[in-house]
Every structure is written in C-alpha cells, then in structure tokens.
Amino acid sequence: MYPEIDPVYDSDDTDVEETNTIGNIPLEFYDECPHIGYDINGKKIMRPAKGAALDALLDSIEVPRGWTGMTDRNTGGDLMLTQEELEMVRRIQMGEVPVDGYDPYAPMVEYFTSKTEVMPLSAAPEPKRRFIPSKHEAKRVMKIVKAIREGRIVPNKPKQEEPQFYDIWADDAPPRPDHIMNIPAPKLPPPTHDESYNPPEEYLPTEVEKKAWEELDPEDRDKDYLPRKHSALRLVPGYDGFVKERFERCLDLYLAPRVRRNKLNIDPESLLPKLPSPQELKPFPTTTATVYRGHEGKVRTISIDSSGVWLATGGDDGTVRIWEILTGREVWKVKLGEDESVNTVKWRPGREAGILAAAAGDDVYLIIPPIFDHETEAASKELLSVGWGYAEVVKGDPLKKEPPAKWSKPSDKLADAGVAAIVTVRVLVKHIAWHRRGDYFATVSPEGQNRAVAIHQLSKHQSQSPFRKSKGIIQRVEFHPFRPVLFVATQRYIRTYDLAKQELAKTLQPGSRWISSFDVHSGGDNLIVGSYDKRLLWHDLDLSTKPYRTLRYHQKAIRSVKYHQGGLPLFCSASDDGTVQVFHGKVFGDLMENALIVPLKVLRGHAVKQALGVLDVEWHPKECWLFSAGADGTARLWN
Amino acid sequence: MTSTENTPMDGTDTQSTHQVQVKFTTRHPDIAVPTAPILVPANLKRYGLSQIINHLLDTSTAIPFEFLVNGSFLRTSIERYLSDNGLSSESVLTLEYVRAIIPPKFQAAFQHDDWVSSVSVERESKRILSGSYDGIVRVWNESAQCLYTGVGHTDVVKTAKWMSATKSVSAGMDRGLRIWEVDGESIGEENSEIFALAELVGHRGTVEKISVDSSSGRVLSAGMDSLVGFWTTNISEASKTPKEAPVPRAKRRKETSTGPPRYGPLRMLEGHTSPVSAVVFDPKDSTVGYSISWDHTIRTWDLATYSLVDTRTTQHPLLSVCVLPKLSLLACGSAARHITLHDPRVSASTVTTSTLRGHTNAVVALSPNKSSEWQMVSASHDGTLRIWDVRATESGSIWTIKREGEGLSGKEKVFDVEWSSLGIVSGGEDKRVQIDDSPKGE
16 A cells, blocks of 8 residues: 655655666566666666675664565565554454445445335236136146146156267157158168278288279179278268269169068968877887998998897998898898899798798899808798699790799809708899788889799799780889789879779879878878978878978988887888888778878988998888998998 | 984974984884884984984994985985975975985806806805806806706707706707706815706797796796797606607707707797797796796786786886785886886786886896896896896986906896805896896895
8 A cells, every 4th residue: 555645856766766667577586686776767777685794784774663574575675564554454454344434234224115105106006817817827736737637747757867968860760750651771881991991901902902993894793992091081082972972872762662561460380280299109210229331332221120129231342231120230141143132131020930922133032141040041941842844834835925034043152151952034123012921022123124033932942923015114013011912113193093993993192203202001092192392291092192291301312211110109200311210100990080290300411422421221010120321331220 | 312302393403404304214124213203404314314313313333324215315405305396395205214225245256168158156155157158057156166067958058947956957949948957065076067967858949038836846838930839847747758859960969969958848838929038937836937938018917828928018128027025016128228127917017117228239138136126137239247126217227336357348248147145147248147246235
C-alpha cells in the first residue's frame, strides 16, 4: 500500500532516490551479476553488501521499525512494512475485515420490498384456475400414464450400459420390418487377409502369379485385385476399381432375382419307416471271432457241414481245406489242381455221411475227408461206390445221347487223399447245388450254353442236362428247400422249373443287369438276389415277379447272398467293397403280412485285394455264426 | 478307535466335506470289524477306507482292501459313487471289504512243437500235463523238464487231465480217450516215451473236453457228436468193445495193430442237439455231472441212473464250464464273449444269476480258485486270461493276463487254463504252457 500522494510542490520524488529501472522482470536474472539493475542515469546499482561481516554489523545495529527480514523484489533492499500495513496483516490473520472502519453490518437499503403489503396495489381476487386442477397438467400426466401402461416408459428402469465397442459390420443395413415379400440383400463377405493394406508375406503374389493374373481376362480372374503391401495406411493409393465395383454390386442387387423358397416343414424322422431297433433283434453276428489263415491267394468258396462242426474252404491255390471252426485250426487239406483254382465247395446235406463236392476247373471232385468216424466214413464210401456198376450198364446203350459228364475213379494219389469220385463236366464249373436229400447235385457252367446246367445223381453215377437250349448265360441254380422245383438264374431273370411236370413255372424279373447269386428262404416262398450292380433284391414269390424290396447299401458288386437256414431270421450279402452286411429278414406265416427287413450290421474286416473283397458267405446251420471267404486269403467267422 | 470317536459330536469339526454313515461288512471272519455304522468323510476313496479298516483291525502291517458296493468295486470316492448312483448321503451305505489281490506275475513258459490245447496240474506232485495239437501228451515238472511224452493219439489232443498222481486221461480229434500211467515218484530219464494203458472208444466225433472224478475213477467226456460219454478208468469195470470198429484205412491207422486194448463206455448219454463243448462233475457229488453245449443248454445228469435230470436253456452257445463249489454256482463261458453264472439246482427260479463281461472273444476255459470260493480265471480266444470275482459282477475282471513271449501279436488264442496250487497255468496258440503265479490276497 502506498501513501496517499499529496499533490503539492516537491511531491515529485522521482529524482530523490536512485531507483532500479530494470522494469518488471524478476531480479533473479541478475543473480550472477554484482549489480542488481540500473538507476535512472544508467549507473549500475550495486548489490547491497551481504555476508558474515554484514551480519555482525547488523547485529550491532538496532533493527529499524517495520523491518520484516524480507527482501523487496523491486529494490533488492529490505522490505519495510509500515504500522498500517502491519495492522492490515494482523486483521487478515484474525479473519477480520482488512480495512479499518468498514462496517459489515450496515443497515440494508430495501430497493425491492420483501413484505406483503396489507393494501396491495391491485385488489383483484384470486382467479378460479388457482383452485381447480389443471386440465393441461392432467392431459400431460395421462400421456405419461398411458405410456407407462403401454410400456413405452418403464419407471425405475435400470440404466442400460452403453457398450464400449461396436461391431461396425453389425447393422450396416438397417433391418426392414418383417414382410413376406422382403428378401434382404445378400451380404458381401467380410474382407480377408489379402485385402489388407499390409497383408502377411504369404498372401503376396509371386512374380509368376502376378504375371499370370495380369495375363488373364478380367472376367476370368478369380479376384479383382492383387494383394499389395504398404508400409503405412496413408500410403495406400486410391482404388481405381472402386466405382466399377460399386456399380457391379448395384447391378447384382438389382438384377439378381431373389426368390423365397418354400421350406418343407416335415420332420425327417417321420419319413423313415418304423423299424425295430437292431438291439431288439439280437442275436446277430457283430465281430470277428476266428480268422482262418492258410490259403495262398484268394479264398473263393466256403461251406459248412450240416452238423456245423467242419468248415470247408477252397481257393485259388487249388486246395480244399477243412477247419475246426472255433479255433481256426486247419485239420485237413487236399490239393486238387496244379493251376486250377477251386471255384466251389459244397458239403452234401445230411449227417449220415460226410461228402464234400469241390469243383476245380472242369472236374467235380467228390471227397470223403478223413475226419469222420469209421461208420460215417463207411457210409460215405458206400454212397459213392454204389453207382459204379450202373454207369457201366448205361454206357452200353447206343440210343442214349452222350451224357453231359463223365464219372471216373480218381488216381491213386487223389484216392489216398480222400477223393472218391471225379465227375468231369467238360466245361468250367462255377457252382454246385445239392438237392436236400443228397442224392442229386446240380452243377453250373456259365460258359456251357445248353449244357450250362447238369444234374448228377450220386446213386447211379448218372448225369443229365435238363435244358435243350440255353436261355442266356446261367449264373446259379438252386433246389427248392422241399418242393421239386429248380430255380435257375440267368444274368437277368430267375426262372423256376417244376421238376415233376417238367415245365417252366414262373419267371422272376429282379430288374438288375447281372445277377451274381441268389438264395432261397427255408420257407421256399422268398428269394434274395444279389447283383453285380450293387443291388440286393428281395423277392416274394407270392407277391409279384418284381422285387418286393431293393436294398442298395453296398458300394461295389455283390458276390454272394445267403439266408440263415437254421431258423434265425437273418440274411446277409457279401460284396467287393470288403464288407458283409447282415440283415434281419423275418417272413411271417400269414399271407397278409409282408416280410420285415431291417439292416442290422456292416461287418468290416476283409481287405480288398485286386478290387475283390468278400467272395462267399455261409451261415452256420444253427447258430448266428457267419463265415466269409475273402480275396485277402483269409476266411473269417463272425459271431 | 471306537465308533464314537469318529463322530463330529464335539462340535469342533469344521471340515467342509460332509460325512456319510458307512457299515463295513466282510465274509472273512478273521478280518471282521464291528458292523455298527460309523461316519467317514465322503471324499474318501479305496485307500482311505482301507486305512480305516486297518486302523479298526489294529494290524501291524497294512493289508490293502478292496471295497464292494452293490456288486461292483468302489473305484471313486464315496461322494462320487453316491451322486453317480443317485443315492442319498443320509442313509447308511453298506461296504463289503475284501483283501485286495495284487496282479499275477509271469513265471515261466514251456515251449511245445504245436498249439497247446489243454493243461492240467497234479495236486501234489505239481506236475503239469499238457495236450498238444501235434497229438502228443507231455508231462512236465516244475523246472520245465519234459518227463514223459505220451504218443499214440493219431490226431490232435484236445483235452488231457490228471486222474491221480500216476494216472491221466486224454482225448482229442481221434475220438478215443486214452489212459496213461506214469511213475509218480521217481524222475526217470527226461523225455521218456510212454504208451497208453487203454483206449476208450465210443464217441463219433472229436472229444472236446473231459472231466475226471479221482475218487471213483470215472470220466465224463464231451463230444462233438452231441453225446456225453461216461467212462471208467478202472479197467476191470470197463466193458470190452463188443465189436472191433470197422477200420477201412488200416494202413493209415496203426493203432489198430499196435494200439492198446479198447474198451467201451459205461454209457453214452444222449440229449444234446448240438456239439457238447464241456462237461464237469459236481465236486460235492460224483454222481452228478453237468454238460454244456452249443445248443445253448446246460444239462444235469444223474450218473447213477444215467438219466437227464434238468435242462436249462441260455441265450448263447456255451463253450466252457466250471463249478464254484461253495456257492453252488456253475460258471459258463459262452461264444458271445461273456461268462454267465447259473444256479444248477432244480429249485432255482432264474436261469442266469449274473453275467461277467469283458472278454472280446469266445470264453473257452474256466477254472475256479481253490483257495477262494469267489474267484475264478477264464481263458478266451481273444488271447487273454482274466481273473474274476463273482461278488463284483459289475466291475469286470480284476486282472488280465496276456501271453508272454517274443514275436506275439497279442491275438494268440488261449485254449485252456487251470488255477492250481502252482499258479495259473494256461496253454494256447503260442505253443507254450504259460505259468503265472497266483495273485496274492484272499
């Protein structure tokens, strides 16, 4: 605070004292100089003396009034405070009004009155609207109430937290109200790595690829751009194809027809037929129990004797082998031909004798394997030897035409091995079928034309061919399980012949191109047919000449099909895809109900060799055991 | 420790896991503990429970125990078991404990020339009789010395059994049973050849299995011709064959000229409709025999009157049988890869009491543990032996024994097994008789 200036003469004290003229700059600037500024005349103002000497001097000097010990920033000298200033400092410290004589409680001048006048300027009465509820307010309140009722306003709604991040692709097209004719435009796929301005190195095209891309017609390019690498986003040039691309997108959206497809609202489960679960149809074979190893080359054929103990197999190595079925032990074997494979083996039905018919090349060998007891063996020998004389008698008859086959005694070596008779058919024999009584058997030689089928009689050593002319390449023949009926399968048809009346009874048309095998159900009224065109067909003889059911589950040609002949409702098919498929096939006694067919199990295990898989199958006569012969040189038992 | 000490009645128990009331029972009186229910922490497993039992018994050395609950071994904590089976943790859980058995160990293997179809161990001399697919019956001692080789069978030997220390019977694919006599005491020179005393003929098919009764000297045989043969080995009782069987192939069958005297059966028992796969005498009553067959039946025969007493039909072809004598149960191995337990008594109401599953191929031989009435061993074509405890029917086998040896694929079929005092003796497709020591415990 400066003293009040009395404007009289010599009140100007500018020339009185040398004043620092450095202006409004901090004095620290002069800290390193001996002086602290300049006076009006440009002379240096020297820094006042400091230090220990000075202190001593000062101690001796009486402290002047108002000395504070502080330095005046402007002058560099001691800062002196006057009595009034000290008083002001004290008041501020005490929290009082700093200026002496100021009255904070001076009476207030009321410029606007706060009092309600008894006699106001206007004496108008209070308006009515002050006393009745406001209609406008009621309207507004009702609006809010309505909104609350409709749920547009939720009172005490917890504040929804705004998500911190947004999916920028989420709603690029605002959703349209759901309408049956509104089909939203298909979205563009989101950009991928190679569309990045800085793609990983592996996405960048090589020179060769770049060149190939450039040489291609723009229409043939699989993408419209080449990935390019830029070190920074701001270095990315403008995209020259932008307008064209947008235009094409618009054309796509505009021209591409969008059709609402009617979705079928059908449960796919309901379309499937109601079949019992395979679990309820046990037992059926599921796993390999035994592998019969020993054959060199493919095992072509398999047969189990009627007691269900001995398994016979024949293969490409020209041997017939007999196995113990559970242990897989080879019990006996005989080599029939040097370079001819054994195409079929079949046990003679009936337990009283043990005779095995095996076909290798043109010959059918009737074998009595030495695995049976003496009585059975003797009975078998008796059966086979009784006809020798008879054959001699017939040969003398010149009127008879030449029989289709010749019966002969085997060589000593083969006779030692167990072969009892050889029937030479003169054409390659592919299949043997025994009549149930075991006196007749039929052989099939597909290349034999009108002599393709020959029926041989064991007791008389006689052979005859029942057909005068061929009706196609004959694949298989089977006897009816109990009637005098012969089933003959050509490539396309299966004909049934009544052997008693000697006439054609029925022709079945399975509809497949090439029948590979068929089997007759033990009831005699149903047939299964396997074909090289992968189909398994079930024929009901009473129903129609067309198949009752076609099963197309195999990937390759079916080689063999078999019914279980021992009372279990099972049948199976073996195929070149290396699998055997087992089905439940129940034939009902009443004619009203059709057969129930349920696929049960695919048996995998045989390896596929030279595009051949499983070549033959056979069921055990009583149990649910299945035998299969594979091109991989093994036979297997499944249970 | 008493049962009250285990209870958290003092209120200081602060552990988080809750406790369940458990009652320990056992069928072995020597290791019995009080049957009063005690509280144990629910998170205990077999080891913890075993420690409790050991503590209760105050045993000097810890005995490992296994715990049976509802027909299966406890393999998880009690808590887990209760929650898995939806049981209340409030009710008392009854745990049956048995001595745990440690795994069997491979001991030795005797090499043969061909597949070993049959093994039998003599009770006292511990000699091993083995029948092989090369048609030779061999007698071994414990130190892998082949003492005797019995030649004479013209085909595969499928079964061989000790009758007594000096007598044995074998049979096979040549349809005849042969009786052999060896010196029970002295060890003669190794590999001495012996010949059969007598041949018993009558079967028309392979003889699959025989069963012997040492006290009466009777033999039961199972034939592939669906017949059960009943024979005596006392030659004085045996009937001479009435007529010499016709021998059409005399030059191949040398036994007709040089073979032993032939005797007929006491009776061929007819009844089965498929090959008979195994027979067994009832160990308590030698006039009762059981036979099982591929025709799914178990037939009980009265051998005094040669009559069929009972026929039980099962679900699957049966291949092997053994009697668990103290439980009066028949264990039957089937071609459908499992073992079923049957009560053969006529009064029994159910055909099958329980089923043991685990084998992956046909079960072809069974043998009970002589020292524990609940255990047995099975041999299967899947190449394993399995040890079972019939109390734990749900748990599967206790131990599995594989074939030991070089260059085996692990699929070699096992054809026969016997659980004897020597250990578990088995023979199979690997051409060896394998001996595993009997698992300890029980």
